[in-house]
Amino acid sequence: MKKKVFGTTADGRKGYLFTIGNNRGLEVSVTDYGASIVSIIVLDRNEKPTDVVLGYDSLEEYLRGDSYFGATVGRNCNRIEGAAFSMDGRTYKLEDNNFGNNLHSGSHGVSFRFWNLKACTDNSLTLELEDKDLEQGFPGNAKIEVSFTVTEDNALVIDYRAVADQKTVFNFTNHAYFNLNGEGSGTAMGHLLSLRASHYTPFKGFGGIPTGELAEVAGTVFDFREPKAIGKDLGAGDEQLGFTGGYDHNFVIDKASDGVETAAVVYGQESGIRMTVSTDCPGIQLYSANFSGSKTGKGGKEYHGRDAFCLETQYFPNAVNEPGFATPVTEAGEIYRSRTIYKFDK
Numbered sequence: 001m002k003k004k005v006f007g008t009t010a011d012g013r014k015g016y017l018f019t020i021g022n023n024r025g026l027e028v029s030v031t032d033y034g035a036s037i038v039s040i041i042v043l044d045r046n047e048k049p050t051d052v053v054l055g056y057d058s059l060e061e062y063l064r065g066d067s068y069f070g071a072t073v074g075r076n077c078n079r080i081e082g083a084a085f086s087m088d089g090r091t092y093k094l095e096d097n098n099f100g101n102n103l104h105s106g107s108h109g110v111s112f113r114f115w116n117l118k119a120c121t122d123n124s125l126t127l128e129l130e131d132k133d134l135e136q137g138f139p140g141n142a143k144i145e146v147s148f149t150v151t152e153d154n155a156l157v158i159d160y161r162a163v164a165d166q167k168t169v170f171n172f173t174n175h176a177y178f179n180l181n182g183e184g185s186g187t188a189m190g191h192l193l194s195l196r197a198s199h200y201t202p203f204k205g206f207g208g209i210p211t212g213e214l215a216e217v218a219g220t221v222f223d224f225r226e227p228k229a230i231g232k233d234l235g236a237g238d239e240q241l242g243f244t245g246g247y248d249h250n251f252v253i254d255k256a257s258d259g260v261e262t263a264a265v266v267y268g269q270e271s272g273i274r275m276t277v278s279t280d281c282p283g284i285q286l287y288s289a290n291f292s293g294s295k296t297g298k299g300g301k302e303y304h305g306r307d308a309f310c311l312e313t314q315y316f317p318n319a320v321n322e323p324g325f326a327t328p329v330t331e332a333g334e335i336y337r338s339r340t341i342y343k344f345d346k
């Protein structure tokens with residue numbers, strides 16, 4: 001593993017950038033701030049090294065960033081309605097940071113914290129973080145770990161592990177913004193996406209809270225069971241897409257087991273790079289990077305909305321308040337584990 005200083009905070013704390021790789025040209029850099037993926041370099045069909053995630057060049061830009069570029073997100077990723085939930089007769093109040101709801105655990109979420117390096121090899125690193133009882137509003141003192149491993153079959157494997165001394169919520173994801181034609185190469189909406197999902201969780205309205213229903217994708221803009229350009233139906237006038245200005249929806253993975261299974265395959269036609277996403281999670285959020293305006297990213301490149309897509313593996317949004325959804329609750333002392341794999345080929 002290579003390590004370098006990535007920047008310094010206003011109060012003098014250094015942030016680091018760690019780089020791991022394999023013998024096939026796959027190289028992944030991660031900063032300890034937010035356990036965020038800063039770059040994923042993959043060889044394209046012409047063997048050209050191509051960075052397939054949006055990001056920034058320095059810690060200072062991550063400290064100012066508002067889009068969770070590559071961040072580890074938790075204790076609970078996605079939304080919790082009313083920024084509150086009840087468990088065993090007690091109500092837990094979270095930060096309202098998204099139109100009355102909690103998004104990605106708020107400003108004390110793990111995306112905005114420095115993690116400690118616990119272990120590393122040439123192709124893997126593990127970061128750890130202690131999150132105190134009620135620090136983000138969730139019960140229990142928690143020990144959280146995330147590992148990034150680059151394998152010889154050209155995959156980035158992300159493993160989450162967490163344990164708390166009280167019953168709590170654990171639901172981690174990574175928020176990488178992918179563009180398989182290379183970050184900064186323009187719109188990502190031409191990427192061909194297939195999702196192994198016959199159902200998705202529609203929203204009640206603006207705000208992105210599911211109704212609780214598992215709706216069929218058949219005959220809707222949410223049908224990605226056969227490869228389709230991500231942006232193909234964005235202009236179709238669909239009411240659900242109107243709520244969020246594009247895709248920002250959770251799909252129900254057609255899982256046959258509790259283990260790691262393929263959830264999505266995406267193909268960048270210009271680079272020839274294909275990415276397969278596998279996970280043990282029940283859901284995957286397709287976010288078509290619906291931000292407005294532009295952001296200046298790596299190498300001074302301008303990123304616009306829709307220049308990337310996110311595929312965030314997760315428990316369903318608001319699952320802690322929705323009895324019909326698989327529960328993100330972990331018992332005191334129980335070990336939460338979850339794995340997501342991004343595999344690249346061409």
Ligand code: GAL
Nearest residue numbers: 066067068078103248287312
């Ligand atoms: C997504 C979320 C979006 C947006 C984004 C961060 O996971 O669903 O609505 O907030 O994170 O910019």
